[in-house]
Amino acid sequence: MKLQRRTFLASVSAASAVMAAPAVMGQARPRVVVIGGGSGGGTVARYVAKDSDGAVDVTLIEPTKRYYTCYFSNLYLGGFWDYNALGHGYEGIAQAGVNVIHDWAIGVDRDARTVTLASGSSVPYDKLVVAPGIDFVDNAVAGWDITKQSMMPHAYKSGTQVQLLKNQIENMREGGTFCMVAPPNPYRCPPGPGERVSMVAHMLSQSNPTAKILIVDPKQNFSKQALFEEGWAKHYGGMITRIGPDFGGANVEVRPDSMEVVIDGQVESVDVCNVIPAQKAGKIAELAGLTNDAGWAPVTPSDMRSTMDENVFVLGDAAQQGAMPKSGFSANSQAKVVANVVRGELTGSRIFPARYSNTCWSLIATDDGVKVGASYEAGSEQIESVSSFISQTGEEADLRRQTYEESIGWYNGITADIFG
Structure with a gap:
């Protein structure tokens, strides 16, 4: 560390x-x-x-x-x-x-x-x-607003929403369905929804292995997509299904009272629904x-x-x-x-002249960590990327473990830097 x-x-x-x-x-x-x-x-x-x-x-x-x-x-x-x-x-x-x-x-x-x-x-x-x-943008997801967050948590702000979501997942019926309604761009933490699916899959694979995960996504592509999909196939084969915009992912309605998700007119009954709005x-x-x-x-x-x-x-x-x-x-x-x-x-x-940087780590499964990042400078109209990096598919297990350990070191370092 x-x-x-x-x-x-x-x-x-x-x-x-x-x-x-x-x-x-x-x-x-x-x-x-x-x-x-x-x-x-x-x-x-x-x-x-x-x-x-x-x-x-x-x-x-x-x-x-x-x-x-x-x-x-x-x-x-x-x-x-x-x-x-x-x-x-x-x-x-x-x-x-x-x-x-x-x-x-x-x-x-x-x-x-x-x-x-x-x-x-x-x-x-x-x-x-x-x-x-x-x-959150009002009415970004039909049928959902902030008054429904106890039934369909967003868990995308600081606070206890993530505890509520975890409790709901832990109490899902055997073989039930967890659904995530993913947000459109731009949104907080681009790899966050993919990592969340990974962590929910990890939890369910241990406690409810016949459960299913359904992702409803309005975006054609998402951050670290190749890395996540490789990891999902490796660790959670058959558990996760993603519906993108070509199959109705951009046309979704939720019904919190009846725990239903309507995807391009087709009604799906779900047990837990994580709605991450625009x-x-x-x-x-x-x-x-x-x-x-x-x-x-x-x-x-x-x-x-x-x-x-x-x-x-x-x-x-x-x-x-x-x-x-x-x-x-x-x-x-x-x-x-x-x-x-x-x-x-x-x-x-x-x-001093402005210099910016970012790295985002994600955990897919035990000791299977990946990252993406870049360095940035001020352009004439916006901040621009000047160099970047990303984990590669097919990496050795030891490198993935080191990446995960690196993320822990970063968390401890940044929180000390912010809060003293």
Whole structure:
């Protein structure tokens, strides 16, 4: 694990080593407010506070007191990861000098530069960082809305939905059917649905081996498709069926009360249904007037600055920035760029050129890990990929095991980097 952690920490921007000039004696400190305490927001808040050495007043607004990562939640479903290990508190971020407010941000006045909280108070800012993750597009799947999430969980946000989904799968009747309604592009964690199917198949192969898995997918292709399909054939032969758009995967309706899925007019009875709807930027981005007609927040590729407001930055899953996938790794990478820019503009410290990176690991079966990733730079209009890599089909078992172990090292490294 030391090798992976050292490799991860080496990717931290050199900017973190440059300390900001101290604030002038008696002068009010510039104020940075960060909305959202996940991989993007948590990283920005901790890095600005830590690297400015107290010269910047940093406030983080996050409603939950313990943040549960979506990444690795699939491994919890498969029995490889403990649920409590997904949870992280904000003590380390507070210890870095961040004022952590556990409340909902419900409005942004960009003229007055204030954020309104559900409690009724407001927080002023000089620079605002918005990292709210995702919300779901209303009526994206006919018959499903957020009021149906207890019957047909999405399990695609931080929180207890993944526990509910696991309980439902564990209590499926013998030989029953698990159905996943996959999302259209773009969405959080492109390989996530494929890994989830793998982990559900792993669970069922042990406890309910005659069960079936049905994937209803509106996309022609999906991330790591060749790798997943190879793994499904190897480990879970005959269990998994995928229906793509050519066979009705783009024309689906769900009936939660009767546990039915209607695929291009054909009714299928299912026992558990995981509906992952189309997605958009978290609601506060829309309320702040930062989103476009597609529901995402467009940003400048060199610094993740909102194209709507020069004093606002949007990063992570909520941003429309170009080639980078929506992932925890991407959000953490973008956050270091934003932290450097924000600190530089407020304190006069050096601002480095933006460099971004991402890797997404997936587990298919015991010790069968695969990955995909790339390095990115700011293009003239969007972030662009400059190099990439992906696991290959037919790899040796030892390499797949090393890839899985690498993913554990990354998880431990990134959560320490975000939460301290």
